[in-house]
Amino acid sequence: xxxVLEKRPAPSRLMLGLTPILAVIATMLAGGVMFWALGANxxxxxxxxxxxxxxxxxxxxxxxxxxxxxxxxxxxxxxxxSLGFRAGIWNIGAEGQYIIGAVVGAGVGxxxxxxxxxxxxxxxxxxxxxGGWVWAMIPALLxxxxxTNEILVSLMxxxxxxxxxxxxxxxxxxxxxxxxxxxxxxxxRDYPAASNLELLPGTGMHWGVIAAxxxxxxxxxxxxxxxxxxxIRLTGEAPRAARFAGVNPTRLVVFSLGMAGALAGMAxxxxxxxxxxxxxxxxxxxxxxTAIIVAFLGRLHPIGILLAGLLMALxxxxxxxxxxxxxxxxxxxxxxxxxxxxxxxxxxxxxxxRIRLKTREAA
Amino acid sequence: MTDALLTLDGLTKAYPGVVANDAVSFAIQPGEVxxxxxxxxxxxxxxxxxxxxxxxxxxxxxxLHGAPFMPANPRAARAAGVAMVFQHFSLFDALTVAExxxxxxxxxxxxxxxxxxxxxxxxxxxxxxDPDRIVGELSAGERQRVEIVRCLLQNPRLLIMDEPTSVLTxxxxxxxxxxxxKLAAEGTSILYISHKLEEIRxxxxxATVLRLGQVVATCDPRExxxxxxxxxxxxxxxHVPEREGGETGDMLLEVKRLSLPAPGGFGTPLRDVSLSVLxxxxxxxGGVAGNGQDELLAALSGExxxxxxxxxxxxxxxxxxxxxxxxxxxxxxxxxxxLGHAAAPEMSLTENALLTGDVRERLSSRGFIRWxxxxxxxxxxxxxxxVRTPGPDTAAGALSGGNLQKFVIGREILQKPDVxxxxxxxxGVDASAAAAIRQALLDLAQxxxxxxxxxxxxxxxxxxxxxxxxxxEGRLAPIRPARGLTIEEIGLMMGGAHDMDVAxxxxxxxxxx
Numbered sequence: 001x002x003x004v005l006e007k008r009p010a011p012s013r014l015m016l017g018l019t020p021i022l023a024v025i026a027t028m029l030a031g032g033v034m035f036w037a038l039g040a041n042x043x044x045x046x047x048x049x050x051x052x053x054x055x056x057x058x059x060x061x062x063x064x065x066x067x068x069x070x071x072x073x074x075x076x077x078x079x080x081x082s083l084g085f086r087a088g089i090w091n092i093g094a095e096g097q098y099i100i101g102a103v104v105g106a107g108v109g110x111x112x113x114x115x116x117x118x119x120x121x122x123x124x125x126x127x128x129x130x131g132g133w134v135w136a137m138i139p140a141l142l143x144x145x146x147x148t149n150e151i152l153v154s155l156m157x158x159x160x161x162x163x164x165x166x167x168x169x170x171x172x173x174x175x176x177x178x179x180x181x182x183x184x185x186x187x188x189r190d191y192p193a194a195s196n197l198e199l200l201p202g203t204g205m206h207w208g209v210i211a212a213x214x215x216x217x218x219x220x221x222x223x224x225x226x227x228x229x230x231x232i233r234l235t236g237e238a239p240r241a242a243r244f245a246g247v248n249p250t251r252l253v254v255f256s257l258g259m260a261g262a263l264a265g266m267a268x269x270x271x272x273x274x275x276x277x278x279x280x281x282x283x284x285x286x287x288x289x290t291a292i293i294v295a296f297l298g299r300l301h302p303i304g305i306l307l308a309g310l311l312m313a314l315x316x317x318x319x320x321x322x323x324x325x326x327x328x329x330x331x332x333x334x335x336x337x338x339x340x341x342x343x344x345x346x347x348x349x350x351x352x353x354r355i356r357l358k359t360r361e362a363a
Numbered sequence: 364m365t366d367a368l369l370t371l372d373g374l375t376k377a378y379p380g381v382v383a384n385d386a387v388s389f390a391i392q393p394g395e396v397x398x399x400x401x402x403x404x405x406x407x408x409x410x411x412x413x414x415x416x417x418x419x420x421x422x423x424x425x426x427l428h429g430a431p432f433m434p435a436n437p438r439a440a441r442a443a444g445v446a447m448v449f450q451h452f453s454l455f456d457a458l459t460v461a462e463x464x465x466x467x468x469x470x471x472x473x474x475x476x477x478x479x480x481x482x483x484x485x486x487x488x489x490x491x492x493d494p495d496r497i498v499g500e501l502s503a504g505e506r507q508r509v510e511i512v513r514c515l516l517q518n519p520r521l522l523i524m525d526e527p528t529s530v531l532t533x534x535x536x537x538x539x540x541x542x543x544x545k546l547a548a549e550g551t552s553i554l555y556i557s558h559k560l561e562e563i564r565x566x567x568x569x570a571t572v573l574r575l576g577q578v579v580a581t582c583d584p585r586e587x588x589x590x591x592x593x594x595x596x597x598x599x600x601x602h603v604p605e606r607e608g609g610e611t612g613d614m615l616l617e618v619k620r621l622s623l624p625a626p627g628g629f630g631t632p633l634r635d636v637s638l639s640v641l642x643x644x645x646x647x648x649g650g651v652a653g654n655g656q657d658e659l660l661a662a663l664s665g666e667x668x669x670x671x672x673x674x675x676x677x678x679x680x681x682x683x684x685x686x687x688x689x690x691x692x693x694x695x696x697x698x699x700x701x702l703g704h705a706a707a708p709e710m711s712l713t714e715n716a717l718l719t720g721d722v723r724e725r726l727s728s729r730g731f732i733r734w735x736x737x738x739x740x741x742x743x744x745x746x747x748x749x750v751r752t753p754g755p756d757t758a759a760g761a762l763s764g765g766n767l768q769k770f771v772i773g774r775e776i777l778q779k780p781d782v783x784x785x786x787x788x789x790x791g792v793d794a795s796a797a798a799a800i801r802q803a804l805l806d807l808a809q810x811x812x813x814x815x816x817x818x819x820x821x822x823x824x825x826x827x828x829x830x831x832x833x834x835x836e837g838r839l840a841p842i843r844p845a846r847g848l849t850i851e852e853i854g855l856m857m858g859g860a861h862d863m864d865v866a867x868x869x870x871x872x873x874x875x876x
Contacts, residue, residue: 006379227730230717238707243666244698245718246686 005353012351019347020297020304024311026343031336040326048325049318049336063317065204069275070316072208073098073267075309077291079215080263082300084256086223087235091257093139093154094264095288096161097132101265102272103161103168104131106184106279109194110173113185116193124194125207125269132265133258135161140257144250150257162284169281184279187272196274208270212309215263219302228255264288290316293341312337368393368552369414369432369445369521374423376409383409384420385576391521394550396543398563398584401573402596402793407556410573411523414554415447416440438469446514447523452506456499463498464513484515488542502858503530503651511542522546523554528562529819530651533854540566558596560589561822574598593794611829612642614678615813616663616694616782621673623662631655633662634837640782640813645804647828647845648817650857655837656817657699660786663815664696665689676782690722693781697771699790699817701764705771708760712752715759716741716774723778740777748773749799765796772800776807783807784815789823801827821853833857 028050032042053063077094084091105128112120139153168174170182178185187195199205223229235242235252243249267287276283294312298304319333367390374387383406391397401407412418414425416434425432427443434440437447454463461478465471472480478494485492490508498506507527514522524543528536543553543566557563563570564584572580572595580595587595616639623633633655640646650656661667663674665686674682676694684692698704706715717726717737726737741755748769752762759767768789775783788804789797805827808814817834818824824831824845831845833856840856 008379225731225734227721227727227732230714230732234707234710234714234718237709238703240700240704241707241718244664244686244696244704245721246665246690248685 002357004356005349006356007353008351012354015351016299019351020299020308020344022350023297023340023344023347026347027336027339030339030343034332034335035326035328038328038332040322040328045322045326045328048322049315052321053314053317059321061202063321065198065202066317067310067313068204068209069206070313071309072206072212073271073287074291074294074312075212075306076208076215076267076270077260077264077288078294078298078305078309079212079219079302080260081291081295082298082302082305083219083222083232083259085295086300087232087252087256088239089253089256090151091136091139091154091260092151092292093136093156093158093288094260094291095284095286096154096158097135097261097264098268098271098288099158099161099165099284100135100268101128101132101261102268102276102283103165103173103279104128104134105265105269106187106272107168107173109187109191109273110184112194113191118193120193121196121207121273124273125266128269129262129266132261132263132268134261135265136257136261137254140254143257144253150253154257158288165279165283166281169279169283173279175278182281186278188274188277194273195277196270198274206270206274208267208274211266211270213306216302216306219305223302232256264291290337293337296341297344312340315340366393367391367426368395368428370426370429371410371414372424372426374410374413374420374425376413376418376420382576384413386423387573387576387578388423389571389578389581391552391554392569393520393552394547395569396547396553396555396567398567398570399554399556399573400558400560400563400570400584400592400596402558405573405596406576407573408525409576411447411525411554411556414440414521415445415523441469441517441519444518444520445523446517446519446521448507448510448514448525448527450526450529452510454498454506454509456497458498459494460492460496460498460501460509461494463509464494464516467510467513468517480516481512485512488512488515488545489538490542503653504532504535507531507539511539515546519551521552521554523556525556526558527555528557528559530653532651532857533821533850536562560584560592563592564589572596597794611644612811614639615642615676616640616815617675617678618663619673619675621662621669623658623667623669626658626661626667631658631837633658636837636839638815638832638839638842640815642811642813643808644829645808645814645816645827646842647824647831648815648834648839649821649824649831649853650817650819650834652819654834654858656786656819656834658837659834660696660698660784660817663694663784664698665694687722690719690778694784695719695723695775695778695780695782696784697775697786697788699786701767701771702760706759706767709758711741711756711758712745712750712762712770713738713741713755715770716744716755719774720778744770744773744777747777748803763793765792768792769796769800772803776803779810780807780812782813782815784817786817787819788816789818789820797823821850831856 028046032046035045036042052059054060077098081091081094105124108127109120109124135157138157139150142148142153143150173184175183175185185191196206196208231242231247231252234245235247272279272283290312294305294308298308315337322328322333323330370390372388374384376384387410399407409418413420416436416439432443434443461474461481464481465477471477481492481494490512492508492512498509507530527539531539547553555567567584570582570584571578574596584592618636618638621633621636625632631654638646662669665684669682671682672680676692681689681692702708717732720740721727724740726733726740738755745752745755750766750770752766772788788800801823804814804816816824816828828845830842831848832842833840835858
């Protein structure tokens with residue numbers, strides 16, 4: 001007797017919906033084993049990560065607002081990435097687009113310092129989106145003009161962006177009144193007109209959160225009602241049919257990479273002008289990479305990405321809490337997040353195959 | 364039963380969602396050419412794969428010379444004397460004929476000895492083949508000979524041939540049939556799989572007809588008409604298209620000296636292709652697969668832009684226009700491959716209606732899709748072309764080949780094209796759907812549209828085309844009226860028999876003069 005995988009005639013819709021949940025459960029189990037091996041009580045560790053940030057009387061007042069603060073950039077970036085991913089265009093460099101968006105947007109804001117005008121912040125948002133868009137246009141143009149691989153180019157540009165960040169943090173954008181320390185002026189403290197403040201105290205709600213919600217709705221409408229969304233889906237499912245239908249592959253690459261870049265750039269700007277407060281060498285926090293997990297965990301569907309973004313934010317906050325309370329190493333938390341993507345991809349097998357127990361046939 | 368070569372008894376094989384073979388029983392006599400007849404999906408391939416040891420049946424038995432026979436793999440089948448020539452060749456382009464033959468044998472002799480034997484066998488059976496030539500330089504017909512000779516070297520008692528003529532010109536078909544008759548006369552049994560009825564009538568002594576996995580009839584095909592055989596395959600009466608001599612009018616589509624390099628290294632370049640289509644005319648383009656059919660369709664549909672001035676629609680240069688701009692001007696197309704090219708299999712029929720119907724049916728406004736209108740358009744196609752499906756929300760991939768083809772063709776015809784270009788309109792489609800599609804093409808021409816039908820089915824082209832030409836290595840033969848063409852002339856237009864390369868050119872010149 002042995003188990004065999006048997007291909008399903010069509011992917012199971014039930015399993016497609018169920019696998020994210022199964023993946024979360026499997027991650028909790030495997031993560032629990034890992035925490036146990038690290039010397040912690042697995043149940044307590046899982047509770048610290050998933051439950052305490054929301055319900056613990058001591059931490060919840062701090063953690064709950066953090067949920068939106070962390071989820072907003074993840075959702076914003078993942079929505080942008082999902083457009084390309086649905087069409088088979090793999091932008092792996094959202095982290096770089098996020099950083100450049102922050103640098104350009106912050107640069108525009110700092111250029112106006114100390115002008116107090118209502119127009120400064122909107123100008124920064126546009127500049128942030130523009131910065132991310134430009135950074136994404138590099139792989140887009142190289143792909144459409146020269147046929148380069150967008151995965152490699154966008155990924156390598158992350159490291160270029162990190163070096164630009166390090167350079168401007170200690171050079172061009174350095175705070176002239178910062179006593180020589182690297183890092184720009186702090187928007188929240190020094191420049192209220194250019195800062196992304198909490199809109200409702202105690203909720204974590206800031207402009208980036210609003211932008212993320214708008215992005216979710218806009219992406220939903222785009223994918224279900226608009227020709228561009230149809231072109232994206234068609235290209236992902238049947239590239240030859242897309243060409244026959246008249247979809248212009250060049251325009252599709254430019255559009256989806258551009259949107260991803262602009263949204264990632266905006267996310268960077270909202271972060272630098274709000275939660276982070278300033279351009280600093282360590283501004284890049286890995287949101288751009290984590291958003292890839294969020295996009296897939298959310299099945300590349302806008303509503304799914306919204307939920308996945310919140311879940312992933314929870315693991316960030318809960319992970320910090322676990323570091324603090326249980327002395328877990330930071331790497332363990334990253335491993336935990338990585339497991340989530342691993343299990344999700346592994347579970348996908350069951351959407352396309354079913355397991356059958358097979359008795360040996362008589363030869 | 365005991366003197367039969369191979370007896371099948373109750374073979375059953377089920378796949379998830381479909382029973383491919385349902386209690387199939389029949390016998391093949393020694394020295395018999397036995398036809399296995401059936402539509403695509405009737406279970407022919409599964410059955411021969413079972414005999415060749417590639418598929419294990421769920422139930423049933425086989426007997427070879429009265430002894431139980433259940434090969435575990437093709438090697439065991441070959442050892443028992445069963446050989447098979449596949450529809451798709453398994454040859455290495457970079458190796459010589461002799462090397463390829465050796466690779467397919469279980470215990471090949473040395474190269475020198477093998478070369479001599481290849482020559483000997485190929486000449487004995489009228490299949491000239493040079494063992495030292497590189498396979499990459501051979502025509503499709505010659506490649507098939509390599510496969511056949513490889514089988515013959517192992518002295519099979521049963522030779523299975525899966526759709527062997529789909530890649531051959533009529534002249535090459537003649538040569539093949541002579542070989543097969545000679546083999547049968549020497550006592551080798553041949554199991555011949557095809558859905559080309561005339562071929563089976565001229566070659567086979569016995570036919571087993573499969574429908575939906577079951578044996579529905581056995582007969583002597585020589586005593587039946589092609590129509591009888593088709594009705595056995597389909598299980599219903601056939602509607603033969605009616606042809607009224609249509610009026611032709613203005614020049615609609617003109618292609619002038621169109622040359623295009625092969626896309627991406629594979630495929631066939633188009634060389635100096637010129638054609639013209641008048642209003643009310645059906646132009647049939649024949650040719651063996653892989654001679655530029657896909658490339659010509661892509662150039663006409665706009666999937667690949669063509670050099671300026673090479674494609675004119677009503678005297679207007681459309682060479683550089685993209686597919687939707689051409690659709691707006693009235694040029695519509697339907698490619699050969701239904702799944703993944705003409706239609707997106709995982710999308711609904713509504714979404715597939717939108718795929719080409721957006722421009723002419725106004726299924727969107729300001730970039731936003733009018734799903735209600737798209738759904739209604741899909742429903743109209745389903746209704747008008749008798750597409751058997753639960754409704755417009757069904758995924759295209761869930762339809763049978765014939766029904767999806769009716770949808771794909773109907774989707775274009777309902778948009779009232781001025782010129783309609785279609786590649787293989789009835790490929791892999793059951794006979795009744797094929798007849799409906801041909802009638803629709805004739806009706807379309809009657810309304811004054813120009814129609815270009817690219818097809819490998821010569822009977823189909825002779826039935827509906829006013830003018831005929833053929834693609835051969837990306838070149839188009841001079842266009843001639845279809846009426847009065849002989850099969851000989853058509854064969855020469857398609858490239859003749861490839862072992863007569865030198866004689867070819869002279870013969871074409873003579874016939875076409």
